[in-house]
Structure formats: C-alpha cells, structure tokens
Amino acid sequence: MTPAAGPHRLEVAGLSKTFGPTRALRGVRLQVTPGELHGLVGQNGCGKSTLVKILTGVYSPDPGGSLTVDGRPLSLPVRPAEQREAGVSVVHQNLGLVDERTVWENVRLGRYRAGRLSRRIDRKQERRAVEEVLARLGRPLDVGERVGALSAEDRAAVAIARAMQDHRPGSGLIIFDESTRALGREARSRFFDLVRSLIAGGASVLLISHQLEEIVEVTDRVTVLRDGAVIEAGVPTREVDETALTRMMLGRHLVTHDRVDTQAREEALASVRGLAVGPVDGLDLEIRRGEIVGLTGLVGSGFQEAAEALGGARRARAGGLTVREHELALDRRRGCTGDFVAAGVAFVPERRLEEGLAGELSVADNLTLPRVRSRGNPLRIGAAWQAEETAAMIALLDIRPADPGAPVATLSGGNQQKVLLGKWLAGKPDLLVLHEPTQAVDVGARHDIIDAVRAAARAGCGVVLASVDAVDLAVLCDRVLVFRDGRVARELSGDLDQDAIVHATFGADESGEGWVG
Numbered sequence: 001m002t003p004a005a006g007p008h009r010l011e012v013a014g015l016s017k018t019f020g021p022t023r024a025l026r027g028v029r030l031q032v033t034p035g036e037l038h039g040l041v042g043q044n045g046c047g048k049s050t051l052v053k054i055l056t057g058v059y060s061p062d063p064g065g066s067l068t069v070d071g072r073p074l075s076l077p078v079r080p081a082e083q084r085e086a087g088v089s090v091v092h093q094n095l096g097l098v099d100e101r102t103v104w105e106n107v108r109l110g111r112y113r114a115g116r117l118s119r120r121i122d123r124k125q126e127r128r129a130v131e132e133v134l135a136r137l138g139r140p141l142d143v144g145e146r147v148g149a150l151s152a153e154d155r156a157a158v159a160i161a162r163a164m165q166d167h168r169p170g171s172g173l174i175i176f177d178e179s180t181r182a183l184g185r186e187a188r189s190r191f192f193d194l195v196r197s198l199i200a201g202g203a204s205v206l207l208i209s210h211q212l213e214e215i216v217e218v219t220d221r222v223t224v225l226r227d228g229a230v231i232e233a234g235v236p237t238r239e240v241d242e243t244a245l246t247r248m249m250l251g252r253h254l255v256t257h258d259r260v261d262t263q264a265r266e267e268a269l270a271s272v273r274g275l276a277v278g279p280v281d282g283l284d285l286e287i288r289r290g291e292i293v294g295l296t297g298l299v300g301s302g303f304q305e306a307a308e309a310l311g312g313a314r315r316a317r318a319g320g321l322t323v324r325e326h327e328l329a330l331d332r333r334r335g336c337t338g339d340f341v342a343a344g345v346a347f348v349p350e351r352r353l354e355e356g357l358a359g360e361l362s363v364a365d366n367l368t369l370p371r372v373r374s375r376g377n378p379l380r381i382g383a384a385w386q387a388e389e390t391a392a393m394i395a396l397l398d399i400r401p402a403d404p405g406a407p408v409a410t411l412s413g414g415n416q417q418k419v420l421l422g423k424w425l426a427g428k429p430d431l432l433v434l435h436e437p438t439q440a441v442d443v444g445a446r447h448d449i450i451d452a453v454r455a456a457a458r459a460g461c462g463v464v465l466a467s468v469d470a471v472d473l474a475v476l477c478d479r480v481l482v483f484r485d486g487r488v489a490r491e492l493s494g495d496l497d498q499d500a501i502v503h504a505t506f507g508a509d510e511s512g513e514g515w516v517g
C-alpha cells in the first residue's frame with residue numbers, strides 16, 4: 001500500500017540505547033503509517049527486543065531520541081498509561097497467554113475494574129467487555145472457556161483481543177513480537193486474515209519475525225536492523241525477496257541448506273523401551289550412530305514430553321533408555337541429570353533461562369559448566385581448557401557479543417540459544433536430544449546450528465530432534481516420527497520434504513480424522 005498522508009501512526013527518530021559497552025540501538029528511525037503492516041527484521045542481537053522494550057516503557061533510551069504516535073510525542077521513558085492512551089500494545093512470543101485461565105481472564109488480566117464499593121471484580125461486566133471486543137474482531141468465542149482448550153487460531157484471536165481492547169476504532173498499533181511461531185500453516189493464514197481485518201479498520205501493525213517467508217508474504221514495507229542500526233528503512237516489500245532480506249540482515253549471502261546424504265551408520269547406539277510419559281504409553285525406538293530422528297506433532301500429542309523424558313528433564317511413568325553400555329531408568333526422579341551426562345546424553349531444552357542456562361553466570365561458565373567437575377578443579381575458574389572450549393564454541397556458533405565474560409542474561413534470545421547448544425556440543429555427547437533448537441534464531445544462526453548438528457552426527461552422535469518446524473525436520477532428519485494422541489501415527493523417511501511433514505502433522509490420517517493443513 002502507499003503510505004497515507006498525514007502524521008505517521010508511529011514515528012521513531014534518533015533512538016539509541018547503550019548497555020555498558022554494548023550499543024544495542026544506534027540512532028534508530030522507524031515510520032509506520034496508519035493502516036500499514038510493517039515488518040521489522042534483523043539478526044539475533046540486532047536490537048529488536050530492545051526497541052520493543054523502549055516502545056513499551058520497559059527500558060529508558062539514551063537521551064536524544066523521540067517517539068510520536070499519530071503526531072503526538074510520547075514522553076521518554078514511555079509511561080504505561082500514556083502507551084495505553086496512544087494505543088500501542090504488544091503480543092509477545094507464543095502469544096503470551098495463560099493456558100489455565102479462561103478467555104475473559106486472559107483478555108482482562110492486569111486491568112480488572114473492581115466495583116467501587118465492594119472492591120470485587122465485576123465478573124459479569126468483565127465478561128461482557130470481552131464479548132464486545134471479540135465481537136468487534138468478528139470472533140465470538142465462549143469467554144468462559146479455558147484458553148488451553150482452544151484451537152491455535154482461537155488462541156491467537158484471544159491474544160489479539162487482549163492487545164486491541166483499548167484501541168479506538170481506526171487507531172492503534174499492535175506489535176507482534178515473534179508471535180506466530182506456535183501456529184501451524186493453516187492457523188497462521190487465518191491469523192493474518194484477522195490481522196488484515198484490523199488493518200482494514202485503520203489499525204497499524206509492526207510484525208517482528210525471523211520467518212522471512214512470512215515477512216515477504218504479508219507485510220507492506222519492511223525495516224531492516226543490523227547491529228543496532230537501521231540498514232533499510234521502510235522498503236516496499238514487493239521490491240525484496242527472502243534472499244535480498246537475508247543479505248541486508250547479515251551483510252552476506254547465505255547458501256540455503258539442502259538435504260545431505262545420511263550420516264547414519266549401521267551401529268546401534270541407543271534404544272528406548274516402553275516409554276510412558278504424558279499421553280505417550282509404551283514407545284519403543286532404536287537410534288543408530290549418526291542418525292538424526294525427528295519427533296513432531298501437534299501440541300499435546302506427546303512428542304515434547306517424550307523428548308524431555310529421553311533427555312532426563314522429565315520423569316516418565318515407565319521406560320528405559322540404553323545408550324551404549326549405559327542403562328537409564330526413565331521413571332527415576334528428576335535430579336539425576338548427572339547419570340544422563342555420564343551416559344553421554346545431552347539435552348537442549350526449549351526454555352533456556354528456566355532450564356538450561358544460568359543467566360547471571362558468564363558465557364564461558366555456562367559453556368563449560370557440565371565439564372568443570374570432570375575436567376578439573378571447579379574452583380579454578382579460568383583454566384586454559386575452559387578458555388579454549390569457549391573460544392571454539394563462540395567461533396563455531398558465531399555467538400555475539402564474542403565476549404566470554406558477558407553474563408548470559410544480557411545476551412539476546414537467539415544468542416542464548418547458541419550458548420545452550422554449545423554447552424552440550426562441546427562435551428561431544430553420544431546422544432543429543434534437542435527441543436526446538438532454532439526457536440527465535442535468525443537465518444544466519446539457524447544455518448550455523450544446522451551445520452553444528454550435522455557435524456555432531458558426522459562424528460557419530462545420535463540426535464533426537466523434537467520440533468514443530470517442518471523445515472528444520474526436513475533438512476536435518478533421516479526419519480521423522482509424527483505423534484498423535486500419544487502414539488506414533490506416521491513414520492516418514494527417505495527424501496523428506498516439509499509439505500509431507502506438515503501434512504502428516506495436521507492432515508487427516510488413515511482413520512480419516514483430523515483436518516488438512
């Protein structure tokens with residue numbers, strides 16, 4: 001679309017943010033017009049989240065920048081009330097919903113209006129308010145339903161309703177910060193239908209995504225950040241394609257990954273017997289050296305629980321895992337991670353800071369932690385092997401900043417993901433269990449991660465890759481097990497392609513159930 005005349009919906013000028021030695025943003029400018037779907041892309045650590053946090057008042061920027069909405073300047077740092085009044089709202093990663101709560105509670109969370117006299121929440125009024133917002137969106141839902149029980153697209157509608165409830169018709173800016181990843185292809189397209197209907201009504205959208213295909217497909221214009229600075233401001237999307245965007249983001253050309261010949265050897269490496277965890281009941285699985293086995297399915301199908309149990313992060317009801325000569329009981333209590341490490345099993349969880357990394361410790365400490373005990377005196381921090389291993393992993397995975405002393409919590413999401421993977425790869429595991437390893441990483445980092453996983457397989461490591469990302473599964477795996485209702489509904493192998501994986505995950509199975517995505 002052509003930019004509308006009159007003031008911009010959002011105008012950011014000269015915005016900078018410095019964290020100690022890191023210049024996270026440098027003189028950023030960004031203009032979003034009314035009724036525009038504007039994409040914002042950039043490598044991990046280029047400053048996207050920092051920008052969103054400034055727009056929503058979490059961070060105060062360095063002095064000197066300015067921020068206007070519909071021509072009205074906002075004070076810096078942004079005050080929550082002012083942000084709400086201006087109609088700027090964010091939908092976070094994975095939609096930011098609380099599954100255990102109802103639709104109306106999710107929409108109203110944090111903004112209940114208590115009765116003036118009773119100080120009680122007026123449930124009837126709250127529910128009615130939410131029904132009205134959903135009606136405005138054209139998505140009437142049962143507001144008393146638990147959000148966890150909803151379909152992916154209804155969940156998306158709840159997140160959008162939550163974001164737009166204070167918007168005056170024809171105004172407002174919704175920022176989607178990596179919000180669409182959990183949506184399947186079909187749900188995603190309906191999600192964008194909904195977004196377009198908001199835009200047709202005059203709202204604006206800033207879409208932050210690592211899915212360049214999606215950016216190219218749905219946005220009107222796109223702004224590219226690199227190392228905290230704007231490289232391209234508001235290029236009309238019809239003038240770019242994925243390759244051009246990648247080059248702008250990374251400053252280099254990337255060769256896309258194709259499938260490579262299998263690295264799997266004849267030699268058996270690991271076997272799973274009678275695994276019962278979550279909805280899974282009695283899973284058997286053999287993994288050979290160098291083999292990459294994918295586990296996938298819809299949320300709740302059991303593939304995630306199975307991966308967590310194999311990695312020692314979740315206690316199973318029953319089951320055993322044999323890796324070479326090591327036998328591990330999978331129904332043991334958590335806390336026996338040491339046994340898994342000793343057996344050569346490494347698990348890279350999806351939730352990095354909660355399960356996998358110590359945020360306050362440095363990159364070097366996090367990368368080398370699992371081997372501190374076996375390789376030397378834990379009190380002798382800074383040993384030569386630690387420096388060597390850290391330097392090797394920083395280089396292999398292009399971890400940024402390349403500073404071994406930086407606390408991990410200060411790294412961007414994608415760079416934390418790389419540290420987590422590096423932590424386990426450096427230990428040269430026999431069995432590597434990965435859960436969503438490329439989540440929230442940019443195209444360049446994804447490239448590095450795929451290379452690193454392949455190199456591990458080439459060295460004889462068996463890999464279990466649990467993911468909803470059909471592209472990752474298709475380029476990396478020798479075979480893919482598709483879970484449905486706790487059982488392996490399909491096993492795909494041979495020349496895998498992503499459409500076949502998506503179809504097997506979302507499509508009707510032999511019994512004719514399900515729906516085609």
Ligand SMILES: Nc1ncnc2c1ncn2[C@@H]1O[C@H](COP(=O)(O)OP(=O)(O)OP(=O)(O)O)[C@@H](O)[C@H]1O
Nearest residue numbers: 019024044045046047048049050410411412413414
């Ligand atoms: N609280 C903080 N303290 C120190 N440095 C920080 C802090 N927050 C972010 N940074 C640094 O600022 C830079 C920008 O990080 P930011 O999280 O904004 O990147 P991003 O583009 O959102 O990355 P990703 O795509 O990986 O989420 C990075 O170098 C990061 O290490």
